[in-house]
Amino acid sequence: MNPSDIFILAIESSCDDTAAAILHNRKALSNIVATQQIHQAYGGVVPELASRAHQQNIVPLVHRALDIANIDKKQLSAIAFTRGPGLLGSLLVGTSFAKSLSMGLEIPLIEVNHMEAHILSHFLETEDASVPAFPFLAMTISGGHTQIVLVRGYFEMEVLGETLDDAVGEAFDKSAKLLGLPYPGGPLIDAYAQLGDPDKFTFPIPKVGGLDFSFSGLKTSILYFLQRETAADPGFIERERNAICASIQKTIVEILMRKLKKAVRETGINRVALAGGVAANSGIRKALKQAESEWGWTTHIPPLEYCTDNAAMIGIAGYLKYLDGRFTDLGTPATARYTIGSSGGKEIV
Numbered sequence: 001m002n003p004s005d006i007f008i009l010a011i012e013s014s015c016d017d018t019a020a021a022i023l024h025n026r027k028a029l030s031n032i033v034a035t036q037q038i039h040q041a042y043g044g045v046v047p048e049l050a051s052r053a054h055q056q057n058i059v060p061l062v063h064r065a066l067d068i069a070n071i072d073k074k075q076l077s078a079i080a081f082t083r084g085p086g087l088l089g090s091l092l093v094g095t096s097f098a099k100s101l102s103m104g105l106e107i108p109l110i111e112v113n114h115m116e117a118h119i120l121s122h123f124l125e126t127e128d129a130s131v132p133a134f135p136f137l138a139m140t141i142s143g144g145h146t147q148i149v150l151v152r153g154y155f156e157m158e159v160l161g162e163t164l165d166d167a168v169g170e171a172f173d174k175s176a177k178l179l180g181l182p183y184p185g186g187p188l189i190d191a192y193a194q195l196g197d198p199d200k201f202t203f204p205i206p207k208v209g210g211l212d213f214s215f216s217g218l219k220t221s222i223l224y225f226l227q228r229e230t231a232a233d234p235g236f237i238e239r240e241r242n243a244i245c246a247s248i249q250k251t252i253v254e255i256l257m258r259k260l261k262k263a264v265r266e267t268g269i270n271r272v273a274l275a276g277g278v279a280a281n282s283g284i285r286k287a288l289k290q291a292e293s294e295w296g297w298t299t300h301i302p303p304l305e306y307c308t309d310n311a312a313m314i315g316i317a318g319y320l321k322y323l324d325g326r327f328t329d330l331g332t333p334a335t336a337r338y339t340i341g342s343s344g345g346k347e348i349v
């Protein structure tokens with residue numbers, strides 16, 4: 001085998017999606033996700049059920065990822081896994097599996113920070129070859145996080161601002177729940193928003209200092225608004241669903257874009273990359289594209305399959321660490337809290 005042919009098996013199990021991918025250098029040969037439907041019945045992720053489902057999914061999923069990539073496990077160069085942040089019971093499944101397999105195959109193990117991986121997904125080889133140049137600003141927007149990160153290098157990241165309460169994905173999902181939509185409601189709000197008038201209703205933009213965010217006030221104001229309107233007209237939500245969704249989405253996009261503009265102004269860096277599940281949102285994608293023509297920004301948005309939780313992003317982070325000799329020993333524990341920029345030293349297995 002050519003020494004420049006690196007094959008990484010990547011495993012992601014931080015929340016409710018079990019995911020596996022095989023990378024050949026920067027390219028994903030396979031990238032598959034087993035989404036756990038069971039949580040829909042509860043309107044949110046139930047940690048115990050998530051970890052049980054990971055246990056059931058992980059072995060067949062890894063076999064399938066190898067099959068699709070047409071790779072034998074003996075060809076693997078290393079195994080990368082999500083160490084955190086996330087639900088501990090879920091992380092333990094992927095971490096233990098990765099450790100056992102790396103021991104069995106006698107290949108190195110690489111731990112990956114899930115949030116750094118969302119950002120590094122920009123370095124996967126795709127049809128659109130443009131990768132962000134350093135330094136750039138990344139806005140990571142997901143169901144668990146909302147951060148603006150200054151990215152100076154693959155492993156040199158600094159959080160400039162973050163949410164003080166709910167993550168933006170939660171704001172979407174909780175608003176959707178108030179509208180009686182199933183979990184996760186973010187993509188549904190997006191879909192209905194395309195059909196409605198975004199200027200029909202207004203919700204307040206929170207006043208939060210610096211580059212931090214807050215979304216809990218928005219949720220409360222939507223709750224009171226809906227209570228008021230439905231008291232007068234019980235059919236209000238059904239009749240106005242599209243306009244309500246469009247107005248909520250417009251407000252959330254406005255909150256995100258205001259802070260992003262502030263970050264660009266303060267750092268003087270106008271290269272901006274989106275990452276995380278909410279980067280799939282059509283409103284934020286459109287606003288970012290407009291920023292290119294309006295303010296001369298250079299923007300980067302990953303393909304949809306690399307926005308939501310996936311293992312290819314863990315694979316690219318693993319590949320970049322592999323090249324840099326950043327391996328992990330078997331004693332490295334999963335960790336529910338894991339700050340961006342604090343990952344992976346150069347321990348050797």
Ligand code: KG4
Pocket residue numbers: 015141142143144145168169170172173184185186187190276277278280281282307308309
């Ligand atoms: O990154 P991700 O897949 O998982 C976490 O690490 O949290 O993000 C999931 C979040 C959910 O809150 C989901 O509702 C939201 O991303 N989401 C969207 C859209 N697609 C996914 N929110 C708004 N519009 C979308 N199109």
Ligand code: ZN
Pocket residue numbers: 114118142143276277308309
């Ligand atoms: Zn995520």
